Amino acid sequence: MTRLEFRVHELTVGQLAERSGVAVSALHFYESKGLISSRRTAGNQRRFSRDTLRRVSFIKVSQRVGIPLAEIREALATLPEERTPTVDDWARLSRHWRGALDDRIAQLEKLRDDLTDCIGCGCLSISKCALANPYDRLGDEGPGPRRLLTGPATGEDARPAARRAERPAGDSCAPVCTPDG
Structure with missing residues (x-):
């Protein structure tokens, strides 16, 4: 597994998938449902802030205990978007x-x-x-x-x-x- 350097502030979808253990397609799905967000580069590539890794972990754990995605989205909406929670x-x-x-x-x-x-x-x-x-x-x-x-x-x-x-x-x-x- 690729180790993320501390100075790396944004992750590609591939890096986020590798580090979180979640398939790229699932990350795209989470983004389409408003659970996570990314910015687009000039070349239209997704870049996720590093704290998205925590959000994806939260989603995975919540889903594992049976919490519906709608409730997970509501909970994540209470967290700040402009900074790391x-x-x-x-x-x-x-x-x-x-x-x-x-x-x-x-x-x-x-x-x-x-x-x-x-x-x-x-x-x-x-x-x-x-x-x-x-x-x-x-x-x-x-x-x-x-x-x-x-x-x-x-x-x-x-x-x-x-x-x-x-x-x-x-x-x-x-x-x-x-x-x-």
Whole structure:
């Protein structure tokens, strides 16, 4: 890999691709979507400021954890374009995303912990579901995998409190005992 000298302030698209590990075509795509920007030389070649490497790294990491490009673009728009973002700039962006990331983490943990036994879809196709979800009670709470869903922006379980109390935490498909059997 080519080492970038400290005095180099602008990168060609090839240098940016090599250093970031992102294909040239992806960099062109990011630019077309407003995630990164370049200037054009007199010969119409792209030149990216050195701090674009940090932005591309941020894009890659954000995409890897499932953040949509639109949200990434909004976050990058809060960073200054006229200078390299500072630690304070990145900290501000991090604070802005903290709640959404915490919610995403909670959803992923719930998926990891509960997926093995049941996705809580209310399908009644597994013999165990007839015990855990008699009469498709989960269907009354709405569509989707009710036992895995967490509430938006709160990280709270989306099920009503009465339903959460009916089964032990972490016991995704345990039969629910009710007074009527």
